[in-house]
Amino acid sequence: EVQLVESGGGLVQPGGSLRLSCAASGFTFSSYWMSWVRQTPGKGLEWVANIKQDGSETFYVDSVEGRFTISRDNAKSSVYLQMNSLRADDTAVYYCVRDTRGMADLDYWGQGTLVTVSS
Amino acid sequence: QSALTQPRSVSGSRGQSVTIFCTGTSSDVGSYKYVSWYRQHPGKAPKLMIYDVSERPSGVPDRFSGSKSGNTASLTISGLQADDEADYYCCSFAGIYTFRVFGGGTKLTVL
Numbered sequence: 001e002v003q004l005v006e007s008g009g010g011l012v013q014p015g016g017s018l019r020l021s022c023a024a025s026g027f028t029f030s031s032y033w034m035s036w037v038r039q040t041p042g043k044g045l046e047w048v049a050n051i052k053q054d055g056s057e058t059f060y061v062d063s064v065e066g067r068f069t070i071s072r073d074n075a076k077s078s079v080y081l082q083m084n085s086l087r088a089d090d091t092a093v094y095y096c097v098r099d100t101r102g103m104a105d106l107d108y109w110g111q112g113t114l115v116t117v118s119s
Numbered sequence: 120q121s122a123l124t125q126p127r128s129v130s131g132s133r134g135q136s137v138t139i140f141c142t143g144t145s146s147d148v149g150s151y152k153y154v155s156w157y158r159q160h161p162g163k164a165p166k167l168m169i170y171d172v173s174e175r176p177s178g179v180p181d182r183f184s185g186s187k188s189g190n191t192a193s194l195t196i197s198g199l200q201a202d203d204e205a206d207y208y209c210c211s212f213a214g215i216y217t218f219r220v221f222g223g224g225t226k227l228t229v230l
Contacts, residue, residue, distance in 0.1 A: 035219075043223075044208065044221060044222070044223045045165065045208050045221045045224070046221060047210075047218065047219040047220070047221065050218075050219075059218050062217075095164060095165075100170075103218070103219070104155065104170060104171065104212065105155040105167055105170035105171070105176075105210075106157075106165075106167060107167045107176060108167075109164040109165055109166070110164065111164055112164060
């Protein structure tokens, strides 16, 4: 059974940093792209970033480019999202998602971790 | 404002059919086959229902179908059931610079 378990969310002040982690199991992690998708409370979904199987390619939504960094450790079946210079509008539930082909469907989602940026 | 446009809400009676439309542009929906649909129940993570415009993942009933015409994709749910009441989101690849865009979501109410 595919499982994605996020951790690392919490309350952080504007301008601060946070690192999200996602532990994957139940599939060959190194064979898949991985994505982070966020959802503002009560609002819609926004794709944030993704990373190729070997980590050689990464893509970001414009609003986080230069502030967020996605990375992975295939030996630990884990993907990470380093978030710097956080702003209030980064407040959201962040989902770790298996990304089937890098540009196509997102077939398995974690339960999400809440990031709140507030003073 | 979301990149893809969906109606805020739709409704249908149990047993009937409903279609949710997702309008994009020639830079996303109109140019790629990578349109997917997700269902989200309150407090839960989204679940993939349709991928590549019209393909159903294993385990998704054939009551769910997808299609695309020009810049507009659609999700049709037939034989509505109570459990279909949820939020539905469309998503499309939009090229290597924008990459991936979602619709704003549609709340489906089953009467």
